[in-house]
Amino acid sequence: MSKRKAWLTAAAAALFSGAASAAGDAQIARLGQDLTPIGAEKAGNKDGSIPAWTGGDTKVPAGWKPGQVRPDPYAAEKPLFSVSAANASQYQARLSPGQLELLKTIKGYRMDVYPTHRSCGYPELVYQRTKENASLARIAGDGFELAAATGSGFPFPLPASGVEAMWNHKLRYEGQGRIEPNYTLLSPAKGSSDFTKIEYVAKYLVPFQAPDTRTVADANGVEFYFYQETTAPPALAGTLQAGVYYLQKLNEGWQYFPGQRRVRRLSTYAYDAPLIGLENTYYVDQAWMYNGMLDRYTYKLVGKQELYIPYDSFALRDGTRFNDKTLFGADHLNPDARRYELHRVWKIEAEVRPGQRHSSPHRVFYLDEDTWAVVLVDMYDAQNKLQRVQEGSVTPIWEIGACDASQDYVSYDLPSGRYWGDIFTIGEPETDWLAGKEGRLKADMFTEDYLRRQGAR
Numbered sequence: 001m002s003k004r005k006a007w008l009t010a011a012a013a014a015l016f017s018g019a020a021s022a023a024g025d026a027q028i029a030r031l032g033q034d035l036t037p038i039g040a041e042k043a044g045n046k047d048g049s050i051p052a053w054t055g056g057d058t059k060v061p062a063g064w065k066p067g068q069v070r071p072d073p074y075a076a077e078k079p080l081f082s083v084s085a086a087n088a089s090q091y092q093a094r095l096s097p098g099q100l101e102l103l104k105t106i107k108g109y110r111m112d113v114y115p116t117h118r119s120c121g122y123p124e125l126v127y128q129r130t131k132e133n134a135s136l137a138r139i140a141g142d143g144f145e146l147a148a149a150t151g152s153g154f155p156f157p158l159p160a161s162g163v164e165a166m167w168n169h170k171l172r173y174e175g176q177g178r179i180e181p182n183y184t185l186l187s188p189a190k191g192s193s194d195f196t197k198i199e200y201v202a203k204y205l206v207p208f209q210a211p212d213t214r215t216v217a218d219a220n221g222v223e224f225y226f227y228q229e230t231t232a233p234p235a236l237a238g239t240l241q242a243g244v245y246y247l248q249k250l251n252e253g254w255q256y257f258p259g260q261r262r263v264r265r266l267s268t269y270a271y272d273a274p275l276i277g278l279e280n281t282y283y284v285d286q287a288w289m290y291n292g293m294l295d296r297y298t299y300k301l302v303g304k305q306e307l308y309i310p311y312d313s314f315a316l317r318d319g320t321r322f323n324d325k326t327l328f329g330a331d332h333l334n335p336d337a338r339r340y341e342l343h344r345v346w347k348i349e350a351e352v353r354p355g356q357r358h359s360s361p362h363r364v365f366y367l368d369e370d371t372w373a374v375v376l377v378d379m380y381d382a383q384n385k386l387q388r389v390q391e392g393s394v395t396p397i398w399e400i401g402a403c404d405a406s407q408d409y410v411s412y413d414l415p416s417g418r419y420w421g422d423i424f425t426i427g428e429p430e431t432d433w434l435a436g437k438e439g440r441l442k443a444d445m446f447t448e449d450y451l452r453r454q455g456a457r
Helices: 003-019 088-094 097-105 124-136 162-170 284-289 448-455
Strands: 081-083 111-113 146-148 177-186 196-205 222-232 240-246 252-257 262-266 297-310 340-352 362-368 374-380 386-391 395-397 402-404 409-413 418-424
Touching: 088 097, 088 297, 097 374, 097 386, 111 340, 162 297, 162 340, 162 362, 240 448, 252 448, 262 448, 284 374, 284 386, 284 409, 297 362, 297 374
Parallel strands: none
Antiparallel strands: 081 111, 177 196, 177 418, 196 222, 222 240, 240 252, 252 262, 297 340, 340 362, 362 374, 374 386, 386 409, 395 402, 409 418
């Protein structure tokens, strides 16, 4: 079969599956029964190393208030065992190829494995809307756009395809918006000891998670709004960015340059465009583990497997146990700060579509079953060699009654031997997770005109 005929056949299949992607009544009835309300398996695994889900751990600890240091309920636990280069082969069935590569090639790299806690749950509205979506959410005829879904819920709790699972990641519930002081840190180039640190305050508004959003149109077709003010280093201080990430078209963005006192539109700042300031080690679509349109790849839903993944990562956020100097080593993140647990994940293989291009034409995504968040990514180059390895982390956020997987990313660029940590908050004020819900963020704060006004202050 020619490539063109194969592509037409795939397109026809996508059209059919988009029209019939909603789950049947018998499957939907499983939500909240043998499946959790968002589609994970309630039961634990056979040997009990993954416990049953009993609703998550989303209650606010006694005496704790938003804005205070987030206490770690599992701080007294000790690792069950550690995985290193010396014993990696013993555990390879529960490691991704990327994790195995890091263990084998980075001196001192280690994974401490702790008891598993299924600590993630969601507000009742999320469960209600997710069940509604199980019968109404659909992929468009092009095979990658979201044609229909109601807000505040996961669109495809019973995914029939990889692209549906990826939409669960993109629209996972993490509140209606937040204000987040944080930083990105890039390890030194070979022959240097200097880290690159970029500090900024980011703001997010997520109209699709508002309770009154029932359709794509209700959210004005917007997945989320993004704003960033860089505060350090001095050469970048005062740089402003704003962006609109859409549900059915390419994102758009603008940047204010203080030295020029002008706003410029960011042309095609998406896909594998290099992220500004990180020396070609970070593609734009790597942010938040994956973001942007899904049109560059096809996505095969391989199935589930059990992997050791970063989870309950309180140590990366509370600021009392680690700081920049103790957290970031020259070649890798301090293993003492990383907590791994055994969880079930969905595996998705992404291949670049015929007629499209990407600097990483093959990617493998691993999505945590209890949050639908991408927690691991193995990225391959055109020669199918491992190029980059990404890890996210999952942490309960009590004030929104959900888990967050939008902070504390790490990506290892294997060719250069460098790594970066993105959206880290240690040493910064606590993220304001209620800014969207309480109305302190508005859509007109994420526009070209707003950047221009802020830059002129």
